[in-house]
Amino acid sequence: MTTDRVNGIARAWWKEAVAYQIYPRSFMDGNGDGIGDLAGITARLDHLSDLGVDVIWLSPHYDSPDRDNGYDIRDYRAVSEKFGSMEEFDALLAGLHARGMKLLVDLVVNHTSDQHAWFAESRASRDAQKRDWYIWADPAPGGGPPNDWPSFFSTPAWSWDEATGQYYLHLFAPEQPDLNWENPAVRGAVWDLMRFWLDKGVDGFRMDVIPFISKTPGFPPIPEGGTPQKHYAEGPHLHDYLREMRTEVLSQYDVMTVGEGNGLDQAQMRRMVDARRGELDMIFQFDVVEFDRGEGGWPRDWTLPEFKAIFARQAASMDAHGWTTVYLANHDTTRPVSRYGDDAPGWRVPSAKALMTLLLTQVGTPFLYQGDEIGMTNFPFTAIAQFDDIAVRNAWARAQKAGTADEAQFLARLNRTSRDHTRTPMQWDGGPGAGFTSGQPWLVINPNAEAVNVAADRADPKGIYDWTRAMIALRHAEPALVYGGYRDLAPNHPALFAYAREIGEGGLCVVLNMAREPQRFALPRAAEPVMASGADLEGREIRLDGWGACICRWS
Template sequence: MPKDKTETTPERVNGIARRWWKEAVAYQIYPRSFMDSDGDGVGDLAGIVSKLDYLSDLGVTMVWLSPHYDSPNADNGYDIRDYRAVMSQFGTMDDFDALLDGLHARGIRLIVDLVVNHTSNEHAWFAEARQGKDAATRDYYIWRDPAPDGSPPNNWPSFFSGPAWTLDEASGQYYLHLFAAKQPDLNWDNPAVRGEVWDLMRFWLDKGVDGFRMDVIPFISKDPALPDLPAGIKPQKHYAEGPRLHDYLREMRREVLSHYDCATVGEGNGLDQDQMRRVVDERREELDMIFQFDVVEFDRDAAGNPRDWTLPEFKEIFARQADSMDAHGWTTVYLANHDTTRPVSRYGDDSAEWRVASTKVLNALLLTQKGTPFLYQGDEFGMTNFPFTAIGQFQDIAVRNAWAAAQATGTADEATFLTRLNRTSRDHTRTPMQWDASAEGGFTSGTPWLPVNPNSAEINATSAMADPNGAWAFTRALIELRKAQELLVYGDYRDLAPDHPQVFAFAREIGADGIAVVLNFGASPQTFALPDRPGPVRELLASDASLIGSDVMLGGWSVMICAWGDR
């Protein structure tokens, strides 16, 4: 696949510039949990290579690989020690090259994580910075003197519990870390830091990767005054879109991205929709796509606890997201990633009776929305949340730190804590991929780093692929339908029944041509009458639903996708 960017005027469809990354169907791989090739219990790059035909058969056209870089793993690879080296647990650079070549040979592009808000505290830059205030890389990070009483410079909290400042005893200064203490934040106001980032981006792009998913990119610019977090404001809102964020993203585009045929997707944590629109407006030359957070936050209260929700609330998220972008911007669609729980356990029904059917519904929603869809590993056949029974089973640093803080303050209640985590923990999507009915789900011949879900004998890729009426086959058909129907990529979005309590129905339209997607989000059968259309309606894809004229007859947790017009 060519990497040099060729300047051409793109064709426009429905007023939108045609780009390969808008037409992609992406699949996220969390390498620790995808496939272990050497029996050490940790997934690796050679394991991924062994499953490339699986990805090709599914039909995905882009892979997002979570961090594969050298890391001490304080945050499972999101604390990077060396940006130009592969984590030894995952293999070698030769293994990475084999993965990249194998994907490209199958027509699948690869984007990798770019984690440059912070490094590991074991990175050579930080090791040198700790040598003293005059160290050459001291200003690569953010240091401040203590407050007069010796406390941290401000009241900023870390996302992983406790203050966002750690005292460096040797120098008497605090360093900033919005995440774990082992993840010091970089000082992007230093042009030398930006130059280092541009160089490491070129290293991977020259190697042949097709772009980057940019971790917590809205946080890279800090207000030099470091003002206190106001009461009632979420930390991510306070940290996002600092005063020079857009300057730095435009510099990134100018210095690096404009020279390659690549794609960028930013993690939009903390940004509202107006802010996200600015980041991805093609006329501003910043990023290409953004991950919006409403879909993974709306069912949580202000304290982050799960709450009951209604289907009209859920629909509003997608309508608002589709409306957030005009013809000059682009977004993504996802229901899960490595920081969430499993969609079928969260938005669907993971009971034995309805798991497969509700997985079909959720994947139909994902793959027919406006924006580039990102499917997370295992969701193609409906992997479920893990039934954790003890705090000690969790590996997530956020859980461990929160539990330690609760114990330290005397507020630890294991039963309550466990109940909450069984609905919210990130470890639900980090449990190993369930490949077959053998021991440890076929993921490893050793002891897995995180327990394999005990339902792996029943729920696994091999059995799912063998079922022609199952979720895996339906997901593959959905992917092929999206590739064949540009309406599902570039069409306008319109909610056909915003207030219906059980049916999620919407249209994707270009002029007089359209596709209707009708989804039953419940066990009871439903009948839905399509609005008047200019011409007959034809069925494109269905699961336990039928079309009679303009009436859609839906079984429990069912799908009907139909079209009208000439497209």
């Protein structure tokens, strides 16, 4: 890591990197069983190397019963048999490093699987050695759970254990009991498993739901008008635990850490990534994937000024001592081109390019999600049975039990919100199984795979992949796109997203047309064109086609 500064900000390799998330079960199937695996990822490393990304974030690859697609870990030191072997993990890691890329793995330590050996011992009896490795509580006076906390998966957050006569806490599925981080032995076990992977050579961790690891004593009820996310986040010892993690483990390695910002406001997130505090390096802010959700999680109409304001707030949320991320999708969202762009015929490609331009020119380390480099779209689900997501299954079961199940209405919502949209298999070519598998895929493949696939897009010199590759190269070449300040040039314009990334008097101007209708934008000062898609510069005026994108350099 270098120690010099740019624009008053300390340089670091992870600030200058471009990251790419792989959801392993959906990326590439190497053995024909219909499930993506590590050997399949290794076979596709040249695709990632050619794209120019620096860091791969690998979603959980650990041994798991897969109640929540790998986020319920049974053994932190073992690779899931579905994904391969430890030898195949080592080959993947070596293949990445040989190509100059780094590997970020998931650290899921708010909870384990209920099949983890720790929990098996914890629930064996009230006197078990590991009883206090998890969070147990007596029934409330008069019976029932200790409080009315809900889980994030449409169930109560407490489950009854008949054998020992107590409830255990799980902020997610009942099969995902929460660890008791107040116990020093638990923290020591987490530090040990982190060292195991770091000593193997991994380059850092993405930390799942990390704001929830510290619980408020007494488990107070959620205040009226409050939300579970905010109530569970930033417990009294969160920062103590993160500083201990830094001291005991992270300070001994040159690695990258990124935490989820679930439930945190920007002041809280800034505390977690302030370099002077010694906690995390960067954080995923959630506004961009939550602002368009209304009451009950239903999609709502939104305006471009609302969307632009999110990025302005994110840019302003960090000072020279903190760092953030920028992303439009992950394994818990829908496809950006279907959500923020326009996936109608004729508009998918230009809108995907505009969104990729946005992603790669904003403040923070950018994270791409697999398939977005070719503009993959949401899947047109037609039946509840097509969904795999535990959140969908639980919500549907709850609606049926309550007598409020309306499949047409439920589908209308899920076709705009379900996490399964980004979990459908990667579309490598237009052949059987979309080039993802020679077997029966674990989840439905989008019917548009015949036309929307890697092979077809890479063969098109005006495709999304080549545009993405050029944008990544530009970000690597331009310090202003990493360390530059951020200035919105048209915050109230209903169709244009225009902003400057500047260091001193120099820098770049980015102008995006976020609509089908052509637009014009008058630059506030003279500039020279750098890259354009569906746009051209004449004098100080940029003319943009529908979903056009233009990047200029201040002269």
